Amino acid sequence: MPAPVPIGVVTVSDRASRGEYEDRGGPGIEAALARILATPWRPVRRLVPDERADIEAALRDLADLEGCPLVVTTGGTGPAQRDVTPEATEAVCDRMLPGFGELMRAVSLRSVPTAILSRQTAGTCGRSLIVNLPGKPSAIAECLDAVFPAIPYCIDLIGGPRLETDPAACVAFRPKAA
Ligand SMILES: Nc1ncnc2c1ncn2[C@@H]1O[C@H](COP(=O)(O)OP(=O)(O)OP(=O)(O)O)[C@@H](O)[C@H]1O
Numbered sequence: 120m121p122a123p124v125p126i127g128v129v130t131v132s133d134r135a136s137r138g139e140y141e142d143r144g145g146p147g148i149e150a151a152l153a154r155i156l157a158t159p160w161r162p163v164r165r166l167v168p169d170e171r172a173d174i175e176a177a178l179r180d181l182a183d184l185e186g187c188p189l190v191v192t193t194g195g196t197g198p199a200q201r202d203v204t205p206e207a208t209e210a211v212c213d214r215m216l217p218g219f220g221e222l223m224r225a226v227s228l229r230s231v232p233t234a235i236l237s238r239q240t241a242g243t244c245g246r247s248l249i250v251n252l253p254g255k256p257s258a259i260a261e262c263l264d265a266v267f268p269a270i271p272y273c274i275d276l277i278g279g280p281r282l283e284t285d286p287a288a289c290v291a292f293r294p295k296a297a
C-alpha cells in the first residue's frame with residue numbers, strides 16, 4: 120500500500136486563529152477532498168492569522184518540508200487591508216496559474232455578485248500546486264469542484280504523484296497521451 124498523499128489545508132483567519140469562532144474552512148476543504156479523491160491522502164493542517172509572514176511560512180513548510188503536491192488555502196483573498204493571501208501565494212510561487220482564479224470567480228458569480236471581490240489565485244511552488252479559496256465556508260466546494268478536473272494533470276506536469284478522482288464527484292481530465 121503506498122503512503123497516503125499529504126495535502127496541505129490552510130485556514131487564513133484572524134478570528135478562527137484566535138479561537139473567536141470555530142474554523143469551518145479547514146474541515147470544509149477536507150470534506151470536499153474526501154468526496155473528490157479516490158487516491159488515499161491525509162490532511163496536513165495549518166491555521167494562521169491574516170499575516171503575510173505566517174501565511175508564507177505555512178505555504179513554504181507544506182510545499183518544501185511536508186512535500187504536499189497540493190496545498191489549498193481558504194480566506195484572506197478579498198480587498199480588505201488585512202487580506203494578503205494572494206500576495207503571500209505569489210511570493211512563494213515560481214509560476215502563477217491565473218486561470219484558476221478566473222474560473223473560480225466566474226463560477227462563484229452565478230451565486231454571489233461579490234465574487235469579483237476575491238483576488239484568489241493559484242501557482243506552483245516547486246512540486247506543489249497552491250490554490251486559494253475565499254473564506255466563506257460555502258465557497259469552498261463551489262470553487263474546488265470547478266477547478267479540480269484540471270488539478271491531477273497539473274500535478275502530473277510538476278512531477279507530483281498521480282492523483283485519481285471518484286468520477287461520481289469529479290471527472291479529472293488528462294490529455295489522451297498522458
Ligand atoms: N475559517 C472560517 N471558519 C468559519 N467561518 C469563516 C471562516 N472564515 C471566514 N468565515 C466566515 O466568512 C465571513 C467572510 O470571511 P472573511 O475571510 O472575509 O472574514 P474576515 O472578516 O476577514 O474575518 P477573519 O479573518 O477573522 O475570519 C466571515 O465573517 C465569517 O463569517
Ligand SMILES: Nc1nc2c(c(=O)[nH]1)N[C@H]1C(S)=C(S)[C@@H](COP(=O)(O)O)O[C@H]1N2
Nearest residue numbers: 194195196197227233234237253254255258
Ligand atoms: N463562491 C463564493 N465566492 C465568494 C464569496 C462567496 O460567498 N461565495 N464571497 C465573496 C466575498 S463577499 C469576498 S469579500 C471575497 C473575498 O473573501 P475572503 O477575503 O474571505 O477570501 O470572496 C468572494 N467570493
